[in-house]
Amino acid sequence: MGFRLVRTLLVGWMCLGAFASGKALPWFALGPFGGDARSFAMDAQDSRHLFLGTANGWVYESHNGGSSWMRLAQIGKRDDLVIDHILVDPTNARRLIVGAFYIDRPEGGLYISEDGGKSWYDQAEMRGQSIRSMARSLSNPKEIVAGTLQGVFRSDDNGVHWRQISPMASTEIHEVESIAIDPRDGNIIYAGTWHLPWKTRDGGGSWENIKEGIIDDSDVFSIIVDPRDPRVVYASACSGIYKSISAAELTSNAEQCKLGGGECRFRKVQGIPSTARRTRKLMQDPMDPNTVYAGTTQGLYRTRDAGAQWSRLTGGDVIVNDVFVDPRNSDHVLLATDRGGVLRSDDGGASFQPSNEGFSARQVSAYAQDPRSPATLYVGVVNDKETGGVFTSHDGGVVWQQESAGLGGRDVFSLLATGDGNVLAGTGHGIFRVEDGIWEDSSKLEVVADVAPLKPVAKKPVSKTSARTSTKKSNASTKKPAPKPVVAAAPPAAPTRLDAVVYSMVPQGSVIFAGTSNGLMRSMDGGRTWVAVKSLAMPETRFLAVQKQMVFVGGLRRLMLSPDEGESWDVVPLPKDLTQIAAVTIDDLGNLWVGGREGVYYSTDYGENWKQLRNMFLTEVDGLFFDATAHRVLVTSSNTTFAFAATTPSYTISYWDTGWRLRFARPVGDHLIGATLFDGMVVQPRMVDSPVK
Numbered sequence: 001m002g003f004r005l006v007r008t009l010l011v012g013w014m015c016l017g018a019f020a021s022g023k024a025l026p027w028f029a030l031g032p033f034g035g036d037a038r039s040f041a042m043d044a045q046d047s048r049h050l051f052l053g054t055a056n057g058w059v060y061e062s063h064n065g066g067s068s069w070m071r072l073a074q075i076g077k078r079d080d081l082v083i084d085h086i087l088v089d090p091t092n093a094r095r096l097i098v099g100a101f102y103i104d105r106p107e108g109g110l111y112i113s114e115d116g117g118k119s120w121y122d123q124a125e126m127r128g129q130s131i132r133s134m135a136r137s138l139s140n141p142k143e144i145v146a147g148t149l150q151g152v153f154r155s156d157d158n159g160v161h162w163r164q165i166s167p168m169a170s171t172e173i174h175e176v177e178s179i180a181i182d183p184r185d186g187n188i189i190y191a192g193t194w195h196l197p198w199k200t201r202d203g204g205g206s207w208e209n210i211k212e213g214i215i216d217d218s219d220v221f222s223i224i225v226d227p228r229d230p231r232v233v234y235a236s237a238c239s240g241i242y243k244s245i246s247a248a249e250l251t252s253n254a255e256q257c258k259l260g261g262g263e264c265r266f267r268k269v270q271g272i273p274s275t276a277r278r279t280r281k282l283m284q285d286p287m288d289p290n291t292v293y294a295g296t297t298q299g300l301y302r303t304r305d306a307g308a309q310w311s312r313l314t315g316g317d318v319i320v321n322d323v324f325v326d327p328r329n330s331d332h333v334l335l336a337t338d339r340g341g342v343l344r345s346d347d348g349g350a351s352f353q354p355s356n357e358g359f360s361a362r363q364v365s366a367y368a369q370d371p372r373s374p375a376t377l378y379v380g381v382v383n384d385k386e387t388g389g390v391f392t393s394h395d396g397g398v399v400w401q402q403e404s405a406g407l408g409g410r411d412v413f414s415l416l417a418t419g420d421g422n423v424l425a426g427t428g429h430g431i432f433r434v435e436d437g438i439w440e441d442s443s444k445l446e447v448v449a450d451v452a453p454l455k456p457v458a459k460k461p462v463s464k465t466s467a468r469t470s471t472k473k474s475n476a477s478t479k480k481p482a483p484k485p486v487v488a489a490a491p492p493a494a495p496t497r498l499d500a501v502v503y504s505m506v507p508q509g510s511v512i513f514a515g516t517s518n519g520l521m522r523s524m525d526g527g528r529t530w531v532a533v534k535s536l537a538m539p540e541t542r543f544l545a546v547q548k549q550m551v552f553v554g555g556l557r558r559l560m561l562s563p564d565e566g567e568s569w570d571v572v573p574l575p576k577d578l579t580q581i582a583a584v585t586i587d588d589l590g591n592l593w594v595g596g597r598e599g600v601y602y603s604t605d606y607g608e609n610w611k612q613l614r615n616m617f618l619t620e621v622d623g624l625f626f627d628a629t630a631h632r633v634l635v636t637s638s639n640t641t642f643a644f645a646a647t648t649p650s651y652t653i654s655y656w657d658t659g660w661r662l663r664f665a666r667p668v669g670d671h672l673i674g675a676t677l678f679d680g681m682v683v684q685p686r687m688v689d690s691p692v693k
Helices: 004-017 254-258 464-478
Strands: 028-031 037-043 046-054 058-062 070-074 081-088 096-102 108-113 131-136 144-148 152-155 176-181 189-193 197-200 220-225 233-237 240-244 279-285 288-296 299-303 320-325 333-337 341-345 363-369 377-382 390-393 412-417 423-427 430-435 438-441 502-508 511-516 519-523 529-532 543-547 550-554 559-562 570-572 581-586 592-596 599-603 621-627 632-637 642-647 652-657 662-668 671-676 681-683
Touching: 046 081, 046 096, 046 333, 058 081, 081 131, 096 131, 108 131, 144 176, 144 189, 152 189, 189 220, 189 233, 233 279, 240 279, 279 320, 288 320, 299 320, 363 423, 363 662, 363 671, 377 412, 412 511, 423 502, 423 511, 430 502, 502 543, 511 543, 543 581, 550 581, 559 592, 592 621, 599 621, 621 662, 632 662
Parallel strands: 037 081, 037 320, 131 176, 176 220, 220 279, 363 412, 412 502, 581 621
Antiparallel strands: 028 681, 037 046, 037 333, 046 058, 058 070, 081 096, 096 108, 131 144, 144 152, 176 189, 189 197, 220 233, 233 240, 279 288, 288 299, 320 333, 333 341, 363 377, 377 390, 412 423, 423 430, 430 438, 502 511, 511 519, 519 529, 543 550, 550 559, 559 570, 581 592, 592 599, 621 632, 632 642, 642 652, 662 671, 671 681
């Protein structure tokens, strides 16, 4: 059946990791690999032992210099935790400290592991702190300084205890985005805020603004101090890169500096275009202090002459979050990037290639299986622009290949593979179709005569007599001449392209239905052209399911059913407790299923009455799919790691602890595959049906 490679992989995983109790293994990640990578950290005793922080709470580990990665732990069990800073104890690589913050929330925390990342606890004094920067002193490794939204904090005992060293309730020293410590004196600390940089010489007893030479109101993203010559300090800001050769001390009159005379604390480095000024990360080559890398929002730059000249090493579409330079081999450079994951160079930055094996932070939003070749799978992702789109696997999900040429970085919300070889992608702006390996716009909208809904809402007719009477009274009372005839303006041209969000696509024989933000669409020619289904009065159609001639559609708060392939429609009452729809399906008995915030419901009488399955009381149900081969409805929920199946007609419940919160689950051969919320696809190592009593 084409699943030999998958079967071999699954058996191998079971032999290596099965529990003694015989319980099923958690499902393991398949990819597609890549996504948002945020930060690196290195084991001081082994430069090939690396850690990777992400934007979804996961920490990854590599033992081969970043050639491949494996999941280590999800900090705080949160999908919105950004891990921008990982510190590895230089004397004990099993002690890890993570500084993190939440997306769109002024909170975060500091987390510590004593066993190499297997278990974690949050440090009480830093609990709730949104940690934006962190650094360890080279002169005293037990000294750690962290910058948070509240200010600057310091630990002198390797993170066990913390105290704030910036002034309490300071109106200036807060939102600390960058921290650097003088390599020879741990009491000299630099702090870059969302406004300007600051410096203390006495461990936080007093602070001074060191802004001279830096454009006002510049977010300071990164500060580095040359370990061989602490007088050399680099700072990156939204206005560019700055360099000091005086340890950011003012060597002449401040007024002279403002007027362009004398020596300022900093001088602006030239050579990086203004379009790439947002430099998130500066990194000095440990073997050559004159070589400095600048990771910007428009690529990686490098200087080999201490900032005099810069050259770009990557494309301008690469957003760099962190840079790692191997202290034992300067040719080995890694980049942590938005969307593209980890990029690797083994020639000193002359070229970069993806290095994401084992690392997946993709948001999979769409799935399709080729009915002609069941091992050929397609997934669509969102929020990854040119590095995302559509990925294809020809071996049941073991290896994925990006195939997105022609999509132009569009998000993909739905996919469909038909029996005649058509593959369609529903995006945020229309439908695309594969032609010779290239996605081509297939959103042509045919204009047809309006057809009134077959079951319109009744309106009270207006009598011709009353209309004439009303007109006479109006003319008599005003005694004004009749208005000049107005030439009616030509109606606006009907759209010729379906420029809409395409949420779902399903086939029904030779017909393809598409649920879009502009209503229900239908294609009779394999998705090349589309017409609006005028008989359905539902302006936004998100969810679709078909079974024989039945078409079941849903918006967020409305359900409709057609018994005749979309020619006529009936309103389906919602379950009384359901407030918002998230998924629909139809089983082989013609029963309707709907899921949402309050759970999963099914109806055997077309919605007149709704029931909930006994022993499957879920909330936040976001995935329903009828598996025709196994005669079961697959159910997933975003607030549990369990996936469920209800077998028809007995409605016997089976379940699996996947270890992941899933968007949806689908059958592939004799096992299941699932889409996680933020971590790509996962696969079931072994089928275990456990009926609920």
